[in-house]
Amino acid sequence: MINNKVLAIILGGGQGSRLYPLTATRSKPAVPIAGKYRLVDIPISNCINSEIKRMFVLTQFNSASLNRHIKNTYHFSFFSSAFVDVLAAEQTPGNKTWFQGTADAVRQNMHHFLTHDFDYFLILSGDQLYQMDYELMVEAHIKSGAKISIATIPVSAKDATEFGIMKADKSNIVQSFIEKPDASLLPEWTSEVSTEMKSQGRHYLASMGIYIFDRTLLTELMQNPDTNDFGKEIIPQSIAKHKTLSYQYEGYWTDIGNIDSFFEANIGLTDNIPKFDLYDRKKRIYTRARMLPTTKISGTVLEHTVVSEGCLISAAKIERSVIGIRSRIGNDSHVINTYMMGSDKYETLDEISSNKIEILMGIGERCYIKNAILDKNCRIGDDVRINGGKHLENKETDMYFIKEGIVVIKKGAVIPKGYVI
Structure with missing residues (x-):
């Protein structure tokens, strides 16, 4: 052979x-x-x-x-x-x-x-x-x-x-x-x-x-x-x-x-018919087999969106976006033209209820995220507005990086409540 x-x-x-x-x-x-x-x-x-x-x-x-x-x-x-x-x-x-x-x-x-x-x-x-x-x-x-x-x-x-x-x-x-x-x-x-x-x-x-x-x-x-x-x-x-x-x-x-x-x-x-076909049985893409729960979506309008396993989503709308494993998106948030990589682990109920975590992993409530890449384990506080596009100049801070209008939130970054990019 x-x-x-x-x-x-x-x-x-x-x-x-x-x-x-x-x-x-x-x-x-x-x-x-x-x-x-x-x-x-x-x-x-x-x-x-x-x-x-x-x-x-x-x-x-x-x-x-x-x-x-x-x-x-x-x-x-x-x-x-x-x-x-x-x-x-x-x-x-x-x-x-x-x-x-x-x-x-x-x-x-x-x-x-x-x-x-x-x-x-x-x-x-x-x-x-x-x-x-x-x-x-x-x-x-x-x-x-x-x-x-x-x-x-x-x-x-x-x-x-x-x-x-x-x-x-x-x-x-x-x-x-x-x-x-x-x-x-x-x-x-x-x-x-x-x-x-x-x-x-x-x-x-x-x-x-x-x-x-x-x-x-x-x-x-x-x-x-x-x-x-x-x-x-x-x-x-x-x-x-x-x-x-x-x-x-x-x-x-x-x-x-x-x-x-x-x-x-x-x-x-x-896209309706993506150029890169993840659904072709003869051309499968292999990766690590994770024993994750099913994704739970509550009250969210999904439009041309790919959602991975183990997510907890309560957003108002997600449009033309890829949502990675273990992603959490809070109530009334809008996510548009965004790649959210997800998280490496879940925060436990004990961790959340202890009030030691001020901003949970994922996207908080009432956020607006557009033209962005959210790297793994990001924490986006409530009422954050990220509006990427060509109107933004190239820039780098400890929390994010802007290149050609795309806002990249760095791995593990914490974006405070009410922050605007």
């Missing part, structure tokens, strides 16, 4: 500064999405659905919560070779530095990978939202006789300037590569795409940051200590020397690179 020939490497990314403050205390793959999942659940689930069940996750920043999530989530049979292991950057006698880039992260961990029996490396990103059958990509790689395969997605001229663009021939073999080309160069960089993609004006093949390498080739390439990044160095330098396949993917795919794209990806789940 093909899956026994593949070892998956999921790259956790760097410090995740563009997703700050969501990455202030956690690594990028550990950021909660869709109310109950973590970003790392996406590539891991894609691997499991593709029958690829040997995975390493590489990370170096704030990896404790990621370690905990993976340890509590992905349990395989004792009689199986399947595993998901986290490898954090470590200093060794032979190497005193942290990861210098995606390729360097793989290089520093090659001694862990090569103890396993496999023929192909599958290199994945830990911060993308998509559902893909990697087995089909591996089959195409083998059939083509390529040494490297790159997953590509057709994009329009407007988007092409933000990506690494491949130029492929009619056999989908990559001929050349350019990083974030100027708009004036684009006419020379069109490739053959499907009729549907042509009708949408998507003529350019953008790299998705998903690669397959023959084991022997990548082992050889990793001998060069001067190449630290796949997208900027390894791929551009290898195309002319090694047969490289462009594997075209036409489904939904988005790079969760900044607060704006993260916000839009989550709010997009509230």
Whole structure:
């Protein structure tokens, strides 16, 4: 079987500064999405659905919560070779530095990978939202006789300037590569795409940051200590020397690179027919199995809203919002265009009745929350008004962060009663 020939490497990314403050205390793959999942659940689930069940996750920043999530989530049979292991950057006698880039992260961990029996490396990103059958990509790689395969997605001229663009021939073999080309160069960089993609004006093949390498080739390439990044160095330098396949993917795919794209990806789940389908039985997204009670909703109007398990909701109205696990929302509150991540635990009746907690976890009564991200374990007092939008300037305080009009309430922040943003 093909899956026994593949070892998956999921790259956790760097410090995740563009997703700050969501990455202030956690690594990028550990950021909660869709109310109950973590970003790392996406590539891991894609691997499991593709029958690829040997995975390493590489990370170096704030990896404790990621370690905990993976340890509590992905349990395989004792009689199986399947595993998901986290490898954090470590200093060794032979190497005193942290990861210098995606390729360097793989290089520093090659001694862990090569103890396993496999023929192909599958290199994945830990911060993308998509559902893909990697087995089909591996089959195409083998059939083509390529040494490297790159997953590509057709994009329009407007988007092409933000990506690494491949130029492929009619056999989908990559001929050349350019990083974030100027708009004036684009006419020379069109490739053959499907009729549907042509009708949408998507003529350019953008790299998705998903690669397959023959084991022997990548082992050889990793001998060069001067190449630290796949997208900027390894791929551009290898195309002319090694047969490289462009594997075209036409489904939904988005790079969760900044607060704006993260916000839009989550709010997009509230659409009537979301582009990212959490309900496809053949493409399930797996996560930690929590034994939470059902959600209780009292007197609330719900409009295009996703509600996770274990919530206690008495709001007046929730519209186009994603409500995470164990969320509490008080009477007469309005929540609009908001991603509320929820809480890690419930406050007990004894804690609440003791009057030691002035502001309960969750959203209080008579609040108005719009265009916001509420990180885990926030406490929003009664009568708080948060009205995000382009009218707000970028700003940071101890309690919140504003970027491109989106108000991000920091993890564990306490917003006093009557506060206005």
